[in-house]
Amino acid sequence: xxxxxxxxxxxxxxxxxxxxxxxxxxxxxxxxxxxxxxxxxxxxxxxxxxxxxxxxxxxxxxxxxxxxxxxxxxxxxxxxxxxxxxxxxxxxxxxxxxxxxxxxxxxxxxxxxxxxxxxxxxxxxxxxxxxxxxxxxxxxxxxxxxxxxxxxxxxxxxxxxxxxxxxxxxxxxxxxxxxxxxxxxxxxxxxxxxxxxxxxxxxxxxxxxxxxxxxxxxxxxxxxxxxxxxxxxxxxxxxxxxxxxxxxxxxxxxxxxxxxxxxxxxxxxxxxxxxxxxxx
Numbered sequence: 616x617x618x619x620x621x622x623x624x625x626x627x628x629x630x631x632x633x634x635x636x637x638x639x640x641x642x643x644x645x646x647x648x649x650x651x652x653x654x655x656x657x658x659x660x661x662x663x664x665x666x667x668x669x670x671x672x673x674x675x676x677x678x679x680x681x682x683x684x685x686x687x688x689x690x691x692x693x694x695x696x697x698x699x700x701x702x703x704x705x706x707x708x709x710x711x712x713x714x715x716x717x718x719x720x721x722x723x724x725x726x727x728x729x730x731x732x733x734x735x736x737x738x739x740x741x742x743x744x745x746x747x748x749x750x751x752x753x754x755x756x757x758x759x760x761x762x763x764x765x766x767x768x769x770x771x772x773x774x775x776x777x778x779x780x781x782x783x784x785x786x787x788x789x790x791x792x793x794x795x796x797x798x799x800x801x802x803x804x805x806x807x808x809x810x811x812x813x814x815x816x817x818x819x820x821x822x823x824x825x826x827x828x829x830x831x832x833x834x835x836x837x838x839x840x841x842x843x844x845x846x847x848x849x850x851x852x853x854x855x856x857x858x859x860x861x862x863x864x865x866x867x868x869x870x871x872x873x874x875x876x877x878x879x880x881x882x883x884x885x886x887x888x889x890x891x892x893x894x895x
Contacts, residue, residue, distance in 0.1 A: 621687030755785030
């Protein structure tokens, strides 16, 4: 039995869809906070269970019988993500799960300026200490984030950022499909597994690509961090979120998102989507 959390979200929901092309629905269960939102899976023969990281008592039953358990990482920037992940890992141990898989990030590191990178590193340490076999899917930075990280360049003609390091922008859809392949391999991948697009362009590179795609000049402007923060606050971005996002640009500048790995393409059997494609 494969149990997948967060299946009503975009990432793991797509993973379930791809997994059902590879294994029978009777081999799959989803553990979700709101079972009513998982009706589409129930209609396909998938078992739907209630499980909420914030309600640890709900988790052992939700994970019962899992040979493999895919834990989605918390996406709430204000949550105590590591505590939520710890509750899920502890419940997996209690339930006797055979292998825990976790949606991590390629930049999982305790010295990462981007807070989620530190949370992923701490969670991987918890997995390693759990005594359960584990796989960490270190996905590249999701390319749909360009919608806000590149700003309103379509209107202004300028990508304004406080730092311009390389990023292996990776399609969330590709990450979901690869996760399904890893799950279907039944333990074929162990420990940290890096899944990124094949290139890591800078915002300056993306500005050139956007210029070619739109037929008009798109430029990249790198502001000092304090000026960028002031501009974010002036346009109504809450200070907490502005500083949270600044951590991303700082991490990119320090090379945390620069690495690329061919494994994603091998799992997909095709070239991963590129940032240029996702800009179009």
